[in-house]
Amino acid sequence: MHRFANPARFLRLSALLLPWCAGATVILTILGLWFSLFSSPPDYQQGETVRIMYIHVPAAWMSLFVYTNMAIAAACGLVWKHPLADLFAKAAAPIGAGFTFVCLVTGSLWGAPMWGTWWVWDARLTSVLILFFLYLGYMALVNAFDDPQRGMKAGNVLLLVGIVNVPIIKFSVDWWNTLHQPASVVRMGGPSIDPSMLTPLLVMAGAFTAYFLSVVMLRVRTEIAQRKIQTLRLSVASGVAGDGAVSDGMQG
Amino acid sequence: MNEFLHMGGYAAYVWPAYGIATLVLLGLLVATWKGLRNAEATLKALESARPARRRTRNGSNSTGRKAADQTAGTPAEASEG
Numbered sequence: 001m002h003r004f005a006n007p008a009r010f011l012r013l014s015a016l017l018l019p020w021c022a023g024a025t026v027i028l029t030i031l032g033l034w035f036s037l038f039s040s041p042p043d044y045q046q047g048e049t050v051r052i053m054y055i056h057v058p059a060a061w062m063s064l065f066v067y068t069n070m071a072i073a074a075a076c077g078l079v080w081k082h083p084l085a086d087l088f089a090k091a092a093a094p095i096g097a098g099f100t101f102v103c104l105v106t107g108s109l110w111g112a113p114m115w116g117t118w119w120v121w122d123a124r125l126t127s128v129l130i131l132f133f134l135y136l137g138y139m140a141l142v143n144a145f146d147d148p149q150r151g152m153k154a155g156n157v158l159l160l161v162g163i164v165n166v167p168i169i170k171f172s173v174d175w176w177n178t179l180h181q182p183a184s185v186v187r188m189g190g191p192s193i194d195p196s197m198l199t200p201l202l203v204m205a206g207a208f209t210a211y212f213l214s215v216v217m218l219r220v221r222t223e224i225a226q227r228k229i230q231t232l233r234l235s236v237a238s239g240v241a242g243d244g245a246v247s248d249g250m251q252g
Numbered sequence: 253m254n255e256f257l258h259m260g261g262y263a264a265y266v267w268p269a270y271g272i273a274t275l276v277l278l279g280l281l282v283a284t285w286k287g288l289r290n291a292e293a294t295l296k297a298l299e300s301a302r303p304a305r306r307r308t309r310n311g312s313n314s315t316g317r318k319a320a321d322q323t324a325g326t327p328a329e330a331s332e333g
Contacts, residue, residue, distance in 0.1 A: 037256075037270075042260060047260045047261075047262060048259040048260035048261075048262045048266055049259075049262045049265055049266060051259070051266050051269075052265065052266055052269045055269050055270060055273045056269070059273065094280060095280060098276045098277065098279075098280050101276060102272060102273045102276050102277075105269070105272050106269040106272065106273065109265045109266075109268055109269045109272075110265065110269070112265060113262055113265050211277060211281075215280060215281055215284050218284045218285065218288050219284050219287075219288075221288055222284065222287050222288040222291050225288070225291035225292055225294075225295045226291050228295055229291065229294050229295050229298060232295075232298045232299070232302065233298070236298075236302075
């Protein structure tokens with residue numbers, strides 16, 4: 001893993017992978033929209049509102065997936081001081097927050113006609129709202145320090161503390177009596193959902209994952225460029241022409 | 253087609269859900285793209301200012317430094333954050 005933590009190597013690798021991820025995003029999105037809007041049946045109880053699920057559930061999965069990845073990166077950043085791990089967490093945060101926001105809003109739009117309410121303070125909904133605030137809190141914290149290294153460190157600690165929320169979200173529908181329905185895809189004994197609805201769900205999840213990979217690679221590239229800019233500025237300011245071509249941020 | 257858009261009477265819930273997802277994901281992509289181009293432009297300006305600085309190291313240092321500072325000025329401010 002250390003081999004891929006080198007910023008220069010990451011730039012080369014991401015330039016290679018980016019077109020494939022972008023292509024997969026486009027193809028899977030078109031396929032996913034076709035499946036979820038045209039070639040899947042309405043639910044026998046929920047009618048056409050079930051089509052909201054094909055956005056809502058993949059977005060919810062992504063909100064947890066992105067956060068878990070950020071927390072793993074935070075651990076690597078704290079333990080091995082990998083600059084790229086810090087940059088990954090910082091780059092992924094707005095995307096994760098975006099997915100969580102989509103999850104909350106589409107859930108509300110689904111709840112209004114089916115539950116008769118836009119929002120309830122039950123365990124699942126509240127814990128996902130906390131996840132959204134964790135994303136926002138992390139983004140605010142990382143940018144709150146003059147020294148980016150200190151901001152990253154504080155943000156990483158927040159990410160690791162916040163990871164307790166992930167299993168709480170996952171099992172909230174089992175542990176507490178909630179209005180939200182229990183899991184029907186990722187559960188013991190296999191999915192209890194019909195294949196005609198499972199297909200659009202999985203294709204959309206694939207599209208969201210490819211989207212995340214593409215955008216996060218672009219954002220990490222941006223962060224690396226920002227680091228180089230910072231190093232160059234510092235070297236200019238201090239009058240020392242340091243070899244800051246590849247800023248690795250290891251000094252801090 | 254009309255029936256499709258009608259979504260069995262739930263059009264007011266289904267279409268906003270898809271609309272918001274599209275808006276958020278496209279918005280993030282555009283912001284990311286702009287940020288990357290901004291950062292790369294700033295970096296290029298800074299790096300092209302550096303060799304000039306090196307050449308003048310033994311002579312008058314101030315001109316090279318000035319050039320670097322000027323190029324560093326505006327575009328980066330917008331791309332940060």
